[in-house]
Amino acid sequence: MALAALLRRMTPLDRLIVLVLLLASAAAFALIGHGPRGTRVVVERQGQVIFSAPLGVDRTVTLNGPLGETQLRIRDGHAGIISSPCAHKVCIGMGQIAQQGELLACVPNDLLVRIEGQEAEEPSHDLISR
């Protein structure tokens, strides 16, 4: 058989090359097919990015809006608003976000917080009607 004859003719270096190529194929599949988990927090005002930071580094940042100062805390891979000058504090009540595409918004203070990056797995839905 051709395959058996081929294997007999292969030197150790040949086998090493074939192994490296097979591993490269597997790595390409893993990287292209799934991708790394998203890790950035991005804050926008009127369509412009005003702040961006890695989700993996704990910090508290003060963001200025038309009403005053909003504090955004990044801790343990989650981002949340912990203080805001707005009347209803809906933005604080929105809790913590960590997954790619999740949003926090303070409409009165004109701040939009989003998580960017690639999803670890396919979500059960694309959009939510609320």
Next chain:
Amino acid sequence: MSLNRPLVILLLFGVLALFALQQCRDKPQSLSRSRLLMGTVVEITVLGDAPEGLEGAVTEAFAALERVEQLMSAHFSNSDVARLNASGEAVEVSPETAAVLALGQRIAEASGGTFDMTLGRLIQLWGMETAEPHVPDPAEIAPTLMDIGPRALRIEGTRISKRAPDLQVDLGGIAKGYAVDQAIEALRRAGVTHASVNAGGDIRLLGDRQGRPWRIGIQHPRHAQTILVTLELEQVAVVTSGDYERFFERDGIRYHHLFDPRSGFPARLCQSVTVLAPSAAEADALATAAFVLGPEAGLSFIASWPHAEALLVAADGRRLLSDGLKDRVKWP
């Protein structure tokens, strides 16, 4: 048949390159952008094989949304609505505002006045959009309901007149949906064929999600982090009206923003109503009307409107589905 070493290595490289190329080719380009507009988060997602042009299309769509806000928000002093509210005479408005008023009037008439675009005085009295909303005295409510109703506005082309000079128009129940429709039209004009526009839950879908339907989760009206049901949809608008969107509580009673024009108080018969319709403007207004009508009457009303479907959650938690939705929902 003999195989030599360089040929084998070349073949392996070729297979690897083809595989990598296929993975890249199969992945559609997508672009999502969010802005705070109309008092909510608006998110636009476009899908396409060619990334060039997607950014420009999204910019055009946001411009369309901003234009509608500037025409129809009472907060902009030069808007059509602000001028109409300030005037005791007939006012010339843009063709877009006239179209929204005409559609709203059709839905107001068909729903027996449960959808009403002339509740501005009532909404101001309750202070629902202020930091300190309150429960007004019934004696204060009665004057705000005078002269309202489907015939409160006279629409002659783009010339609009009010039945009473102090009547205040509020397009909160339809303009956001119309803005979503205009954003979709802007995307379509730019050549986009697969997209979604989501304005705080008022959603319209253009095409499918490239090879599969869009999966739309409907929020549970009493558990904010839970999905009540998932719908697989394409080329349609989905809007939900619920008593949990904007509300305050006094003495253990929840007062929300969906008013019954017959009483001047928040409607009590539903927790939420989700409507599917060809346009988001229709779905927006139909959802409000059905919410006020209540589960059974609301379902009958939606069944009477062409190409509309609905999921209603009654005040007691019962879930009612229109016939066209019964086989299309996925319960968790």
